Amino acid sequence: AQKVTQAQTEISVVEKEDVTLDCVYETRDTTYYLFWYKQPPSGELVFLIRRNSFDEQNEISGRYSWNFQKSTSSFNFTITASQVVDSAVYFCALSEGNRGSTLGRLYFGRGTQLTVWP
Amino acid sequence: EAQVTQNPRYLITVTGKKLTVTCSQNMNHEYMSWYRQDPGLGLRQIYYSMNVEVTDKGDVPEGYKVSRKEKRNFPLILESPSPNQTSLYFCASSFRTSGETQYFGPGTRLLVL
Numbered sequence: 001a002q003k004v005t006q007a008q009t010e011i012s013v014v015e016k017e018d019v020t021l022d023c024v025y026e027t028r029d030t031t032y033y034l035f036w037y038k039q040p041p042s043g044e045l046v047f048l049i050r051r052n053s054f055d056e057q058n059e060i061s062g063r064y065s066w067n068f069q070k071s072t073s074s075f076n077f078t079i080t081a082s083q084v085v086d087s088a089v090y091f092c093a094l095s096e097g098n099r100g101s102t103l104g105r106l107y108f109g110r111g112t113q114l115t116v117w118p
Numbered sequence: 119e120a121q122v123t124q125n126p127r128y129l130i131t132v133t134g135k136k137l138t139v140t141c142s143q144n145m146n147h148e149y150m151s152w153y154r155q156d157p158g159l160g161l162r163q164i165y166y167s168m169n170v171e172v173t174d175k176g177d178v179p180e181g182y183k184v185s186r187k188e189k190r191n192f193p194l195i196l197e198s199p200s201p202n203q204t205s206l207y208f209c210a211s212s213f214r215t216s217g218e219t220q221y222f223g224p225g226t227r228l229l230v231l
Binding site: 006009031032033035037043044045047050052091095105106108109110111 | 151153159163206208225
């Protein structure tokens with residue numbers, strides 16, 4: 001079973017629309033970390049946010065916001081007033097706690113391709 | 119500038135011709151890892167290393183080798199590449215503590231004919 005599920009394979013919006021990218025994760029650890037990465041058309045992976053399992057506060061950074069809900073094992077990402085430059089593939093990832101061989105392992109979802117049309 | 123570098127960035131080769139993709143980081147990170155990215159599959163871990171001389175298999179290690187002789191370098195070796203190893207490869211590094219952010223290299227696009 002996948003540890004991280006991004007059910008939306010592709011999303012298309014028109015500029016200035018708000019868009020939410022879903023991420024659902026699965027873990028038995030009580031300590032874990034969640035990440036979002038952006039992969040623009042140029043191909044590099046850009047780190048966006050890291051959140052630990054003990055911090056359920058939502059976070060806002062400019063037009064980006066993240067909603068972490070342990071009750072539903074979700075860590076959703078919202079872009080407000082989307083722009084063409086937001087077009088990219090977005091990956092959600094999970095890192096589990098301190099157990100020996102899994103230390104540092106990063107499990108990625110399959111990504112959501114976001115296209116923002118002008 | 120703190121960074122992870124990979125070389126080459128693009129490579130076309132033929133089946134069976136051994137190749138090495140280098141990865142180097144200048145952040146004194148203990149943890150390094152290789153991933154491959156394929157359409158519709160996201161990123162999958164190939165091998166990782168928690169420190170010098172310590173390596174372990176990830177989810178898709180078949181057909182790959184790695185070594186970690188120095189802290190900063192973590193080369194990926196394809197002894198006998200096959201077309202199914204055509205992919206986009208990323209190297210990443212981080213400090214060796216739980217939940218540390220992994221920083222990724224720019225990627226290497228490999229085509230095996």
